[in-house]
Amino acid sequence: MTHIGIVGGGIIGCATALHLLDRGHQVTIIERDAGGLPASVGNAGILAIPEIDPIARPGMLLSAPRWLLDPLGPLALRWGDVPSLLPWLLRLLVASRPAQVERSRRALTFLMKTATADHAAMAQMIAITGHLRQTGALSIFDTEAARDKAFAHEVDNARILGGYDVEKLDAAETRRRVPALAGEFAGAVYNAGYQTFEYPLTFLRRLQATIRERASFIDAAVTSLAWSDEGISVRTEAQNTHVFDKVVVAAGIWSKPLVERVGLHVQLETERGYNTTFVNPSVTLEMPVFFSEHGFVATPFENMLRVGGAVELARPETAANYARASAMRKKMRRYVPDLPDEGGTEWMGRRPSTPDSVPVIGLHPGDPRIAFAFGHGHLGLTLAATTGRHIADLFAGETNPELDAFSIRRFQ
Numbered sequence: 093m094t095h096i097g098i099v100g101g102g103i104i105g106c107a108t109a110l111h112l113l114d115r116g117h118q119v120t121i122i123e124r125d126a127g128g129l130p131a132s133v134g135n136a137g138i139l140a141i142p143e144i145d146p147i148a149r150p151g152m153l154l155s156a157p158r159w160l161l162d163p164l165g166p167l168a169l170r171w172g173d174v175p176s177l178l179p180w181l182l183r184l185l186v187a188s189r190p191a192q193v194e195r196s197r198r199a200l201t202f203l204m205k206t207a208t209a210d211h212a213a214m215a216q217m218i219a220i221t222g223h224l225r226q227t228g229a230l231s232i233f234d235t236e237a238a239r240d241k242a243f244a245h246e247v248d249n250a251r252i253l254g255g256y257d258v259e260k261l262d263a264a265e266t267r268r269r270v271p272a273l274a275g276e277f278a279g280a281v282y283n284a285g286y287q288t289f290e291y292p293l294t295f296l297r298r299l300q301a302t303i304r305e306r307a308s309f310i311d312a313a314v315t316s317l318a319w320s321d322e323g324i325s326v327r328t329e330a331q332n333t334h335v336f337d338k339v340v341v342a343a344g345i346w347s348k349p350l351v352e353r354v355g356l357h358v359q360l361e362t363e364r365g366y367n368t369t370f371v372n373p374s375v376t377l378e379m380p381v382f383f384s385e386h387g388f389v390a391t392p393f394e395n396m397l398r399v400g401g402a403v404e405l406a407r408p409e410t411a412a413n414y415a416r417a418s419a420m421r422k423k424m425r426r427y428v429p430d431l432p433d434e435g436g437t438e439w440m441g442r443r444p445s446t447p448d449s450v451p452v453i454g455l456h457p458g459d460p461r462i463a464f465a466f467g468h469g470h471l472g473l474t475l476a477a478t479t480g481r482h483i484a485d486l487f488a489g490e491t492n493p494e495l496d497a498f499s500i501r502r503f504q
């Protein structure tokens with residue numbers, strides 16, 4: 093039996109642990125903040141199969157200067173952090189070239205095509221049901237021209253991914269489906285390809301609970317990885333050393349320094365997002381609603397409503413600016429006038445993002461006993477089960493040429 097250590101107990105680390113346990117391995121997760129609230133617990137809770145477009149694309153570059161003028165808009169840059177973000181930003185520019193956009197779309201499509209089935213298989217491993225609802229989602233637009241453009245693009249993505257409905261709606265039909273949308277807008281696109289998870293915190297805790305029954309959890313912060321005679325040794329802040337046959341780095345945005353410890357580089361920075369969660373809200377949405385032109389989404393969970401999103405490029409440790417959460421609530425009230433003024437809980441989370449929006453899923457080019465599983469950006473919840481399956485396959489020696497696109501080699 094191979095003993096595999098996983099650094100990071102977020103959604104990616106946990107999904108990988110479940111797949112490795114399922115293959116009969118002994119697994120230990122090392123997590124420095126087991127009760128914490130990383131991206132994996134505060135996200136919008138959406139299985140976002142239709143989202144195969146990378147962040148970097150020509151249209152984004154055209155809109156970016158306008159967005160950046162509004163410090164509370166859909167895209168913000170913490171200017172003091174620009175020097176450290178510069179290499180990533182330059183790589184983002186390169187990634188927006190049409191040929192790279194197409195490569196990223198192809199790579200994300202490959203993962204998305206199995207993501208629903210992979211989540212179903214993972215749910216079976218831990219015997220849970222009812223954690224995903226077939227809600228679909230609406231995207232609201234202020235002009236018919238913007239709605240029609242988005243509709244054409246979503247139809248195209250649906251054709252590539254295969255088999256779900258996309259509908260163009262006027263404002264009246266949109267309000268019939270989600271009556272709380274009482275404000276002014278031109279129309280919407282309904283996309284049946286989206287599903288909604290149960291509350292993300294509940295989902296992650298259910299995964300972690302099963303893993304605690306079948307694997308070991310060590311509460312510690314990993315400071316380095318190294319090669320030793322017995323295997324791969326993992327050193328913690330408390331100066332303890334744990335030796336494993338194999339190790340997976342799945343530490344979200346904090347994977348970058350660990351990658352450097354094993355002699356490699358990666359372009360990984362934080363796209364920070366903000367949201368507000370209301371408990372027992374007075375307003376009900378029948379499905380997630382994307383306010384696409386403003387870069388945020390409102391997701392209804394059982395007795396909760398979460399409003400948020402947007403992107404703030406900043407170093408992980410830079411102080412949060414919760415005015416961004418408040419700005420999204422204010423914008424949402426234009427469309428949903430009954431959204432409460434008070435009473436929500438604000439949160440900031442760190443999306444671990446590569447400049448080409450393609451996660452790193454693969455083995456260390458120089459040592460197949462080390463695997464990388466991070467960089468899922470906006471899509472970590474959606475792609476967790478698929479990532480876990482691929483890591484388990486790679487450790488089993490199964491090669492798949494499609495996985496070359498996710499290799500860390502592209503950053504060396």
Ligand SMILES: Cc1cc2nc3c(=O)[nH]c(=O)nc-3n(C[C@H](O)[C@H](O)[C@H](O)COP(=O)(O)OP(=O)(O)OC[C@H]3O[C@@H](n4cnc5c(N)ncnc54)[C@H](O)[C@@H]3O)c2cc1C
Pocket residue numbers: 099100101102103104105122123124125128130131132133134135136137138139140312313314315342343344345346347364365366367400401440441442443444465466467468469470471472473474475
């Ligand atoms: C506002 C927002 C909305 C989102 N909405 C969605 C959505 O609807 N659908 C979707 O698919 N995705 C969504 N995402 C993205 C998704 O949440 C992330 O991609 C995903 O959670 C990343 O998971 P992870 O396990 O890689 O990282 P994390 O959740 O950050 O977990 C990493 C874990 O590693 C631990 N760790 C780090 N360093 C160390 C160390 N040195 N030693 C020990 N432990 C360590 C951390 O404590 C943490 O628990 C959203 C993200 C945000 C911010």
